[in-house]
Amino acid sequence: MENMNCIFLAIIVFLGSISLALSEAIDAEIVDEFKVEGKVEVVSTTNKDWIANTQVNVEGGLFVGHLRSDGSFVINGVPSGSYVVEVINPTYMFEPLRVDITAKGKMRARRVNYLQPAVVKTVHYPLEFRDRRKANYFQKREQWKITDFLFNPMVLTMVLPLVLIMILPKMMNAADPEAQKEMQSQMKALNDKSSLPDMSEMLAGWLGGGASTKSSGSKQNRKR
């Protein structure tokens, strides 16, 4: 009886361990691996040279994919998790996208947002990459242009008045003698009109002006 019990127990334990081992084995085999699919398009050009040197990196090279001739790609063997998928090309820039794969295999693609990782802005899956702009690696060297020189404020305040001073008299001389006389008379009138009482003349007039009028008056008297 006891022996039977022992054997029975042993068999149960044995079966139990086998089932455990089997389930573990099954679990080990079902580390689910999914695939990431998408398509890359370049709208700027029609020739297909860029396909050859484009690479799709998942999580910085953990998984790498290349493009087929129509620009689509499939990356197999990706376990569940959250990954940043980016397209690398030396000439064109693409925006990266984040792909979340649940344990069951459901895919969700959203925009990459490092500042607020919880914000979800879903994007169509299978992934679609379109080129944003051409990669610009060089800064334009500062060139010396004539406009920089002419529009410089220092130049404007110094050179322009100089030019005007030189040119205007020339223009006036060029007119015929009558016009010149007219202009001269005009200038005189202007000058006389603008004989606003000069401070010093005024003061001199008040203080010592009487003497001069007297002397001029006396001179006139003498002449008479």
Added chain:
Amino acid sequence: MCLCKMTDSIQVLNLQNPKGFVATSIQDLGVQENSESIYWIKSFNSNEVGEIIRVGNDMIVIVNVGTNGRVSLMKQLPKSVIADIVNYEDKTYIVSLEQTGHEEYGVSLYDMSSWEQVLDHNHRLHYASHHGLPEQISCFLAHRSGKIVYKIVVLSQDYSLQLIHKTGKIAWRRDEFMAYPTAVEMVDLPVSENQAKFEDEFGSHDDNVMTMFVKRVKTQLSQLQTFVIQQIQKLRGVKHHSVVIEEGGDDDDVDDEEDLLRDEFSLHKMIVMATTPGKIVGMRSINGHIAWQHFVPELNPFDRFGKEKVILHVQRTTAHFPHLPQCVVLGKNKVSGRAHVFAFNPINGQRISQMPVGGLHLPYNIVQSFLLGEWDKDFMKPLILVDDSYSVHTFPSTAQSFVTEQSFNIYMYVSDIDNGMISGYRIIKQQNKLVADNVWKVNIQNQRQNLKITSIVAKKANEHIHSQGRVLGDRSVLYKYLNPNLIAVVTQGEEPATSQQKAYPVINIYLIDVITGHIIFHDNHRKAQGPVHVIHSENWVVYNYYNTKQRRHEMAALEMYEGKNQSNSTVFSSFTAPHQPLVMRQSFIFPLPMYTMTTSDTEKGITAKDIIVGLKNGGIFTLPKAFLDPRRPLAPTQETQEEGTLPYIPELPVHTEGMINYNQTLYHIQGIHTSPTGLESTCLVLSYGLDLFHTRIQPSKMFDVLKEDFEHWLIASVVLSMLVASFITQKLASRKALNRQWK
């Protein structure tokens, strides 16, 4: 079937009835060769079945393992280094390379059925000894005008691949060892002899005016001589003959290389690279051509932090004429695991005197090695080696007395990576020998987290720091904490799962002073994962890790300051240093994953520093250090604007204008090496790994040299025209005045 190297025998195991290995020694097969080693090349089973085995260094044996397990000799090829079996047009041929002379191989093609030579005349090729022995060959045969022609691809021990065709000519060679670098260093080129004599005059200690004057006259006469000779040669059109040791017999690239002399701004350097197959190579940095090569197969790299590295030091630079420069490479011996050194002149590649061809095999295991900071009277810095019994040796061994003199000042540390322990030692003299004496131990292990030390980073030894402090917005000075004995230690581990939470990785960073063992700073990052890349320079540390909770890469910056007062303005001593420096820290988001990062380096340290990052998308990106400043304020005020710090934005800008390798994609970057040049604004960058890429960067733009398209002629012409205009106007004005006078 397998080969047993110890007994020089072929061991056969029958898979159907496994009874044990049956050994057949090579001698039994009738091979008369006292061989040191047997090496299996390949097996073939097309028309005939057999194995090709190389015995010793110059005999090929082709054996057949029969069904009963008996090994029979098919053919013995004396003087052959390698062979391959090729089927062509229903016939089986053996193609083999035979040693016909020093560094010369001959190609032979035998018909296997008749064992006669097929090729009509001698096909000799030059095969340099620094490639080692060929490991594998692959042959293609074809018929052309009635004769058999071949194309043979040879893979050698130094990972180089060559194609032999026609009458034994080498069509191309790919030196693939350059994709497996273990250590890289850049060495200045020497100045010309005249220049050196000139500088020697100033360095001499003769106080006598007459001798100095005579020396000056002599050097100037010799300079005049060289100048006249140069002019004559220029007129004649004779180019300088090459002084550089080029590989003999290379028909393709015998270009007229210039002499290896320092150029005006010291931009041309010699890159010394040690690689995994034991190849040490010197390349010119201007064009990447190999100047010299050495094959040291016994030198194996150390395996440290999961990477293979050898230790390469420059013991004496080229600045001390007439002493020759010297570099030393330290690694493990392939067979015994003990220390193996190889010292050579980095400019012309010659081994130093008394250095055997395969390097010097030292009879002890190395625990720690470092270059002494001081040089002896011959301007040589001795390499100090500490073995596992903690006794101290030097290389060169003649420097032992000098090291003994300096031993009061020498401290070192040894880290136990797996247990998280760092121990500090000082060198003392014990019974006429130098030993390392334990001074302190720091235990940074946390058993629950199972921490392992993943990197230890110290500052670059020849780094110059220009300013002692930082000027703040209110015109006061914040003095930097410049401790040359500081190391940054990173440990990584995992916090185990509990009932409340899952397991998560942790990273710790410590700043430890090596002389006193004092932990200056400690920071802990939860839910952060490596690989952690660390840069430690001047008074700051920048490190990068992956934040698993927020799923992004982050960069943290630490800066150490002493405060408003400086503790010691002349010399830093760890014993009198302030205990708790002010450590400012800030972290930023770095959007892209990276392979490695380093900092730019200039001669005087005046130029702003750039962080050079090797990104996983194939670009090398330079980011000014000003972005990684812990003092970046959240809200800019008048003071911070005066200081010039940018306001804090969490994300670091990565844009293509900062990629120094423009559209040349570089994947699998193992490391980036930077070196200063004679120009303060320029730094040389060499990225090594799968590919080598070398360029110059100017972190603060090129402020010390006029740019290339500087319009000399425009400015000269403007000045001249102004002069002319002023003359003319003066003449005109005087004429006008004169005319007016006459009216």
